[in-house]
Amino acid sequence: MEAKMKKNRDKEIVYKNYKDALIVKGNNLIMSRYNLSLAEQRLILQVVSMISKDDEDFKNYTIRVADYLDLINSNSPNTYQKIKEFAETLLKKPLHIPQDDGGFFVCNWFAGLKYEPKKGVLVCSFHPNLKPYLLQLKKNFTSYKLKNILSLSSKYSIRLYEILKRYEGMGVAFFDLNEFRELLSIPESYFYKNIKQRILKPLQREFKNYTDISFDFEEIKSNKRIVAIKFTIKSNLKTFNNKKQEDIDNQGSLDVKVLELFDLLPNKKRTMTAQKIFSYYLKSYDVNYIRKQIEYVNKQNPNNYFAYLKRAIEEDYADYKKVEIEIMRQQKIFEKLLFNLEKERKHSIEVALDKEKSSIFKEYMGLLNDEDKKELLDGYLQKAKDLYPDVDEKSFEMEFKIEQLIIEDIISKNEIYQIRLSKAKERAQKQADIEYEQSRISLYNKLKSGLL
Structure with a gap:
């Protein structure tokens, strides 16, 4: 009896402790495109948390089905049928992973999912093509505790948390509105006001209450249209009464960050001293800040490497704080260029319409004989002189006004010309929108690359 109770206690400890497990994902995987439900995302992330940093290959990972039954959207009262529908649906949902060369890679999350009803578990096997994004990660990855996402209540919450966590070190992140829709798989039926009220504002509250980060957002507009969103990401670490417990909670994440920084050091400097220095400074400084200082020190090649590195971290030798100033400068340039693009778009539509009106005028005048043409021009000359008394009647300006x-009169009286002008406007707007969008995306990519 005592052995049985001990076994149950051990199970309970394992169940509680998995919340403190660490999620480590490659940044390209973080920024991939997929559309998963809340239950599907939680399952995948729990399985990811079971990967060890030393694993060289995937294993079969076992998950308790009871943890997901309430989240699975199924009308079936039968557990077997619920899990079957859940597994089949998940295996039909691919992810599109962006590649460094500008291309993309498509695959499934899992190679297979096996339900074992007697044990009440689901055995999960990751797709082998995901190895570069989940195993042996040394750089370009994002890590966080699983417990940060367990209280989040929607599929958008988890996606946005991961994406902002990826940019936490920079403190800011910019997203073109269309790109943001794709990343979170937001329906096309959502206008921006829906995104703001149903996603961004509720998620602000959720993040502040349940995760280790919080965020503010700013709308970037072009001619009153919202075209991009700027996120400001802040730490939201809570103060624990028991400092020892806090150290335990942070240790897993700390170890990963220490290893990430350790790999940046010259081979001869990869010592226990380095690990102790990183562990110490990571309690006060962001990992990306320390990374920049290491890169700076490596270029200087000082005699006393670690003494110089300590001073660099404490005094910001790499001028890391200038990064945010530069980002703000580029944002202002971006907004100004967007404003100019909008003016160009409107101007190109006006030019196309003027060209069509001129064509209509020439066509109409060509249908008149000389006598009718002279009578028409004389009549409008008098009308123009009355409207514009300061304009010389023999000037090109007066000719243009006539x-x-x-044109205004013949178009207002002729339905065929009205339809023709309407179609010309539609074509001009479509072409102008295409050119505007191409230029805007080019500007946005330059902004993200810091090239403005």
Whole structure:
């Protein structure tokens, strides 16, 4: 009886402790495109948390089905049928992973999912093509505690948390509105006001209450249209009464960050001293800040490497704080260029319409004989003189004004010309929108690359 109770206690400890497990994912996997439910994301992340940093290959990972039954969207009262539907649906949902060369890679999350009803577990096997994004990660990865996402209540919550966590070190992140829709798989039926009220604002509250980061967001506009979102990401670490418990909770994440920094050191400097220095400074400084200081020190090649590195971290030799100033400068340039793009878009539509009106005028005048043409021009000359008394009647300006008056009248009285002008406007707007979008995406990519 005592052995049975001990076994149950051990199970309970394992169940509680998995919340403190660490999620480590490659940044390209973080920024991939997929559309998963809340239950599907939680399952995948729990399985990811079971990967050890020393694993060289995937294993079969066992998950308790009872943890997911309430989340699975199924009308079936039968557990077997619920799990079957859940597994089949998940295996039909691929992910599109961006590649460094600008391409993408498509695969499934799992090679297979096996339900064992007697044990009440689901055995999960990751797709082998995901190895570069989940195993033996040394750089370009993001890590966080599983417990940060367990209280999040929607599929958008987890996606946005991971994406902002990826940019936490920079403190800011910019997303084109269309890109943001793709990353979170937001329906096309959502206008920006829906995104703001149903996603961004509720998630602000959730993050503040349940995760280790919080965020503010700012709308970037072009001619009153919202075209991008700027996120400001802040630490939201809570103060624990028991400092020892806090150290235990942070240790897993700390170890990964120490290893990440350790790999940046010259081979001869990879010592226990380095690990102790990183463990100490990571309690006060962001990992990306320390990374920049290491890169700076490596270029200087000082005689006393670690003494110089300590001073660099404490005094910001790498001028890391200038990064945010540079980001703000580039954002202002971006907004100004967007404003100019919008002006160009409107101007190109106006030019196309003027060209079509001129064509209509020439066509109409060509249908008149000389006598009718002279009578028409004389009549509109008098009308123009009355409207514009300061304009010389023999000037090109007066000639232009007469032409405009005639065009307005003949179009207003001729339905065929009205339809023709309407179609010309539609074509011009479509072409202008295409050119505007191409230029805007180019500007946005330059902003993200810091090239403005």
